[in-house]
Amino acid sequence: MSVLDDLDWAAVREMYDSRKGVHRLLGSLVKKDDSKAFVRLALGIDDEAGNYSASDHGLGKRILGSNGADPWSRIRDLANELAALDDGRLVPDVIRRAGIRYLGVSVGSEMGCLVNPVACWVTNTRTVWAHLLVKHGDDIQKANRELALYRESDADSAMDYQLWAGLHPELNVSLTRIAEMGGRLARKEGVKAGAETYLWADAIANELYAHLHV
Numbered sequence: 001m002s003v004l005d006d007l008d009w010a011a012v013r014e015m016y017d018s019r020k021g022v023h024r025l026l027g028s029l030v031k032k033d034d035s036k037a038f039v040r041l042a043l044g045i046d047d048e049a050g051n052y053s054a055s056d057h058g059l060g061k062r063i064l065g066s067n068g069a070d071p072w073s074r075i076r077d078l079a080n081e082l083a084a085l086d087d088g089r090l091v092p093d094v095i096r097r098a099g100i101r102y103l104g105v106s107v108g109s110e111m112g113c114l115v116n117p118v119a120c121w122v123t124n125t126r127t128v129w130a131h132l133l134v135k136h137g138d139d140i141q142k143a144n145r146e147l148a149l150y151r152e153s154d155a156d157s158a159m160d161y162q163l164w165a166g167l168h169p170e171l172n173v174s175l176t177r178i179a180e181m182g183g184r185l186a187r188k189e190g191v192k193a194g195a196e197t198y199l200w201a202d203a204i205a206n207e208l209y210a211h212l213h214v
Contacts, residue, residue: 003138004181007207009191012182016194016203018049023114023199026050026079039064039075042111050114052206053106053124066101074100082112088120088172088198092165105164113198121175121198122205123168125151129213130205131167131174140212175201 022041029038037046043060044051054060064071078098082091095108105123112120121127128150132143150163179201183193194200 002181003133003140003208003212004178004185004204007182007185007204007211009182009186009189012186012203012207013191013194015206016196016200019114019199019203020117020194020196022047022050023117023196026115035072035076038079039072042075042079042114043107051107051110052126053110053122056125059102059107063100063102063107071100074098075103078103078108079111079115082108082120083115085112085116085119088112089169091120091123092161092168096161096165104161105168109168113202117196117199121171122202123164123171126209127171127175127202127205128167130178130201130208131171133208134174134177144213175205178204 026038026041029041040046040060041050043063044053044055045060045064048055051060054063063075067074078094078100081094081098085091085094091109091112092105094112095103095105098108106125109120109123113122125147129143129147132146133140136142136146150167176197179193179197182200182204186193194203
């Protein structure tokens, strides 16, 4: 018996389709060279599904207002670097080099996954909680207690960045495992699993967090 057994797999698939739609739209905006629309979506300003990490903490407009006269170009450049990666473990380094205030591992890794879901995964509150459930054998209380250590208290602090950057590589294995387990369970319920492993795992993590985190 697993905490995944009771999930609504149709809802997970709906979330996956929503995120896959954002991925396609971001690609379309790149082709149109519409930097402002791209950045607003990638920061969850125009649609929370573009970046839950930014939307949940009201960081989108804060990022735009705290990074000079042309934050649009800096964020597009970061997104381009993330889109070119073939190793998702490098995401925190790319984010650090960009040096964009209030754009840390949570927001940046989510941006990376939405522009490059083949190589990049999301490390935010929801996926970390799912990772901790795996780590603690589905013990929700233990996962809750450890999550409290990782919650963002200052999105611009060096300590916060190091904490999340150090955690990021660990999620690769656990999210892949969650995606595989979720695929099997979804198929039993007649639901087609998402083809993009990290987007599928992200959709599962969102559903887990929404219904089991207390």
